[in-house]
Amino acid sequence: MRETGRLPLPLRKDGPRWSTVVAERSVLGVVHNITSATRLLDLLAVFEGDERVQVFFTRTGSSELDGGTEEFLTSRGMARISWQEALSQPFDLAVATSRGGELHRIPFPLVGAPHGAGYNKVLSRERKSGAFGLTSEWLVHEGRVVPAAIVLSHDEQLRRLADGCPEAVPRAVVAGDPCLDQLRAGLAFRAAYRRALGLLPGQRLVVVSSTWGRGSVLGTPGADVLRRALAELPADEFRVLAAVHPNAWYGHGAWQICHWLAPLTESGMLLPAPETETWKAALCAADFLIGDHGSLTMYGTALGIPCVLGAFDDSAVAPDSPMDRLGRLLPRLSRTVPLLPQLLHAARTQPDDPGLAALRQSVSSAPGESARRLRRLFYSRLKLPEPAHPAATRAIPVPSPGPAAPRLPHLPATLVTATADDEPGDGVTVRVRRFPATAQRTQSRHLADAHLAADPDDPDPRWPRSADVLLVPAERGLLPDEVSGSSLARRFPGCALVAVEEAGHGCTALFGDGTRLRARWAERPAWASFAVAASAAYAWAGSGPVPLRPGVRARLTVRAGDHPEAGLVEFTVP
Secondary structure, eight states: OOTOOOGGGGTTTHHHHOOOOOOSSSEEESSHHHHHHHHHHHHHHGGTOTEEEEEEEOOOOOOOOOOTHHHHHHHHOOOOOOHHHHTTTTOEEEEEEEESSSSOOOOOOOEESSSSSSSSSSSSSSOOOTTTTTTHHHEEETTTEESEEEEEESSSHHHHHHHHHHHGGGGGEOOOOOHHHHHHHGGHHHHHHHHHHTOOOOOOOEEOOOOOOOOTTTSSTTOOOOHHHHSSSSOOOOEEEEEOOOHHHHHHHHHHHHHHHHHHHHTHHHBOOOOHHEEEHHHHHOOOEEEEESHHOOOOOOOTTEESSSSSOOOGBBSSHHHHHHHHHSOOOOOOOOOHHHHHHHHGGGGOOOOEEEEETOOOTTTTHHHHHHHHHHHHHHTOOOOOOOOOOOOOOOOOOOOOOOOOOOOOOOOEEEEEEETTTEEEEEEEEEEEGOOOOOOOGTTTTOOEETTOOSTTTTTHHHHHHEEEEEGGGGOOOHHHTTTTHHHHHHSSSEEEEEEEEEEEEEEEOOOEEEEEEEOOOTOOHHHHHHHHHHHHHHHHHSSOTTEEEEEEEEEEEEOOOEEEEEEOOO
């Protein structure tokens, strides 16, 4: 780390003597907070591979939500310079993705760009109307238009700019949206992103997006969206990923957000750090989206992901903006209707909705063109010829395993609905749906006739004490012959079945009357587990089709809810 107050090597007077590469031009990246920094990196990607251009970064110090920004820059090895130092250096160009701070003091050409999906928010110090970034309040200082170029993503923004700051229109450049171009290009790699996120074949991914502020998914009292997603969607069929805005994540502190959401991550929810590009990969991998008035919801809608609004702060949205139309077109999540039917209804109706089709085209009027247009803009301002190779959209990286929720040593308690019925083509079929017990609040309709499966060693005693099925993992070293005489039977006399894990995700199920039932997967799907086999045994035995006498054998189809892949379990009474 360089000494405080000391300039980065290339900016010092003797820099050329000690520098390995002497660049021809220098660019200043102006950082407001982490949100603006991540978008800034999207724009600066056009300089990748060009040794003629050196980029430095400075913080305006103007954001109330700049927690984590210094660490963000440091961890990426970005050459930093203080705001005061930056104003005295002869940079060739500055690029800012926020209007915050004293940008009018920058003495060299400034390119201003949005840090989200266009210009959709209302933020005014003078209580004026118009979108943040498109009015004279944010573009003019003492009669002078501050940016030398104003990047727009869509032609429709020209009209709103003309209304809010007509003198700035000649400086507008419609350059498309680099993030949307990345996302659309990333759809080709959907399978790779899904594997990296840990989805099993046939599972569906629900992304829950929360912007920051009191009207967001996280900030709306009583919305309870994240918990409902975990509580109501069967765990073997769905995964839930929470995409939290950096301003919320760092405003409260990463530890606090993770601490608040720990019961959900322990139940299987994915919670990536927002400064990574995992949220982009997640959108490419998503089957459903629950959003709010944040940019991620707009991007997901532009990709055609079926979406329901878990919250929406109309007062924070600029009238007549694309986000304003999104808020009127997308359904609001009902607190009285089960979640899954609302998602499925969105999937059925939204692809053919003409209003949404028009909205999807409002994010960028230059799809696939942003890299080319931005590079042309930046290099023309730098008075440098563009590189010989064509400008290209940068691929979204495949997510790497990040900090995950601590792996618990015990199995999570689950509420399980399991029915055994004759189904055409499959014969007797046991259909199992499992839901995390810790996420439940009330006995909802989706839990009718559910049984509780729990680990006998769960430190929360309410689960094993109430369990209908106790699950003993193989790693505990307890054999089926040892269960009846162990303290397990005495500790939980009301339990109907104890399942001891065996090889191949099978189990031996021991009933209270001493009957044993061995469950073995003859055809094992990706979602199979000994816990599913145990619940299938519990349901089949309870349906009473065959008395459990020695020598009884049966083969049953087992399905994880509506998952397309079925399993085949062989039951044997020794």
